[in-house]
Amino acid sequence: MITTKSISAIREQVRAWRIKGETVAFVPTMGNLHLGHLTLIKEARLRADHVIASIFVNPMQFGQNEDLDAYPRTLADDQTALIEAGAELLFTPTPAIIYPKGLDAQTLVEVPLISDQLCGESRPGHFRGVATIVCKLFNIVQPDIAVFGQKDFQQLLVIKTMVEDLSMPIEIVGVETIRETSGLAMSSRNGYLTAAQKQQAAVLKQTLDNMAAELSRGKQLGEVIEAAETAITAAGFKNDYLDIRHAKTFSKAQSSDRELVILVAAYMGDTRLIDNLIVKLP
Ligand code: PAF
Secondary structure (H helix, E strand, O other): EEEEEHHHHHHOOOOHHHHOOOOOEEHHHEEOOOOOHHHHHHHHHHHHOOEEEEEOOOOHOOOOOOOOOOOOOOOHHHHHHHHHHHHOOOEOOHHHHHOOOOOOOOOOOOOOOHHHOOHHHOOOOOHHHHHHHHHHHHHHHOOOEEEEEHHHHHHHEEEHHHHOOOOOOOOEEOOOOOEOOOOOOOOHHHHHOOOHHHHOHHHHHHHHHHHHHHOOOOOOOHHHHHHHHHHHOOOOOOOEEEEEEEOOOOEEEOOOOOOOEEEEEEEOOOOOEEEEEEEEOO
16 A cells, blocks of 8 residues: 555546546545444445545644544554555645645635534534545545445535535445444544443443334434433433434424434543434334
């Protein structure tokens, strides 16, 4: 696997592949890779001739009080894991390469409506940062396919909307969340949890499962949410949001909706965890 910070090196390699009629799948990441990321690389391998990954801790998507400086940087381990998973090219730009004029002078990509809700409400500007970097990375790599985790359900929807609205010729693939045996969704932020907190955090997925079961039994949406908020708080979480949305439109779920997504964000100590569960009702 070749690792490069150079935009022109990425473009040159992609051009060489394209001349031969070969396809490219892309997996953008912020590094500190775990099994969830490696599953994305493996999915990308199945869908294209070549796989490019990127590692860039994007300052634009972090709020002022968030963990940008503390965000784990583990390049050597990530490279080893990416080679094993089958990536051929790794793009590791610096902030100066990506934002040469600085963040304040950067052209922005704004996906309206969805970006201001739930995670977007708790983290103002977060999805603008995500859409802007993903748009830039897409323009650098120009992949046929890009693969993202469904754990970041709202992010996936923001990216799908951007690609559709800006007529980008890229297929966006969402891959199911990979979980610890406890059910806890894999995340780079799990590394901030103590062993005891990690155990407690498994309640998040149990709560999502219980909510899905209650919804299948026909219980009212409001009642399901209220009971789940109580369960999460009792397990030691500070609730950020817990909501049920239509899985396709992202509008507030109605009792007649059959395709739902339950989304949760909650703090365990100082660590903010998110999770979600898609529920298809008969
Ligand atoms: O999901 C992530 O790791 C990041 O938000 C992404 C998509 C790589 C953009 O920085």
